[in-house]
Amino acid sequence: MIGIFDSGVGGMTVARTIEQVCPQYPLLYFGDVAHTPYGSKSSETITGYSRRNTEFLLNQGAKVIVVACNSAAATSVDTLRAEYAVPIIDVITATTRKAAEGTVNRRIGIIGTRATVQSGIYEKQIKQLRPACQIYGQACPLLVPLIEEGWLNQRETKMILRRYLTPLRQHQIDTLILGCTHYPLLTHLIQKRIGKRVHIIDSSIETARHLKSFLDNSPEITSTIRKKMQDCPPHHLEKNRFFVSDSTPPLQKLANGIFGRKINLITTHA
């Protein structure tokens, strides 16, 4: 099984894309809603939560782990790789490659939580691939609460977005990374405010493609997954399971909205 974890339900945008790109594999999702949000906490605390989430998914039978939370990927993925003997795919690696390859004027913007932006990981990875790039980070800590409230089209959301995006506009970026799994829900507003010529990179799409190419080249892992799912019909969405460490009606609604179908959230502790 493909194990995916996130600080809450935002990572379901990644799970949904993986479901579309790799429909033949069952998914196991864990959303750490009891500790959400990660993005404004310290990296030590985030790493502790990431460790527990990984162990939960491994105990449930995951053969590969996708760290769908940018804040967790930015602060904890090196620790997880050092401690667990399982392939770990994160939402940052494929995204930075796409950005570094795609930019023409070599000016790239990245928006995310405070933890993600302050980690400097996007800048570091992009500069390793293409040292001449200029990276401009902007922490947008209010976007996750606005999205979780369902304020996807409110005037206040638009104003706050403009405030966050204006500095990036002034830097004349040609590429913008959505460095938080919630943000694809605001792509329509972001594109309008950053300018239509800026190429927006959605990390969920890049990560799903990266995972697919990894699985296509890892027969030993896919054969183990296949053995486990012999009784399970392919393309059957019911095979995917969604665990959360806490659940409330607004989050259930958001989960249904992301997938466009009723999601059965199973409450458990990591």
Added chain:
Amino acid sequence: MIGIFDSGVGGMTVARTIEQVCPQYPLLYFGDVAHTPYGSKSSETITGYSRRNTEFLLNQGAKVIVVACNSAAATSVDTLRAEYAVPIIDVITATTRKAAEGTVNRRIGIIGTRATVQSGIYEKQIKQLRPACQIYGQACPLLVPLIEEGWLNQRETKMILRRYLTPLRQHQIDTLILGCTHYPLLTHLIQKRIGKRVHIIDSSIETARHLKSFLDNSPEITSTIRKKMQDCPPHHLEKNRFFVSDSTPPLQKLANGIFGRKINLITTHA
């Protein structure tokens, strides 16, 4: 010692007022920043956190517990009173009494987190005191993130406040309860938008007065506290200790801002 807990640093508005009203007693504060916010989580999860916080404070020597978080008080205080043999003061009881006694037209508004408003506890307590009162609740889930970002005077904050307060204005309330410890930091904006004739009740002030009157009438508790603090000079703010389960620079700044002095946040796990 007086033990105070909150989901984060917002409860420090209560601690600061207690410091002013009861300067002779040492305070022990615990802010559960690693799990903040409580207000959008389920009551089961909040009760679990409240239990751990209470035990931490008792182990540190607290002789009375103040539940400074409205979400915790609304969902967990009955459980805590049933499970722990220590006096437990919550931020709701004294506040509802003040509102029930003070209203003239018997129309009272309450703003708070979703957990607090949905618990219906303010309505229940006020109606027990004065059944003819009408209570109008309004969940304001975006205010805590705005305050924690330090957006105390931004245009977006004012617009979001207006959106939240308009229904309460239409109900012609004459009394408004600030049912979240963060909100006193916005009193100036709230008063302007709800109307200057509306009486705003700050739960930190009512709770501190209630605690003082409780301690004045509980010589057995105050003598235990006094015995423990014989070496400690009265009125000396250094005797107060502030623990948090996680710490970041913006929260440290907010803590200093609330107290108007440098607060030494000690990071620990409850």
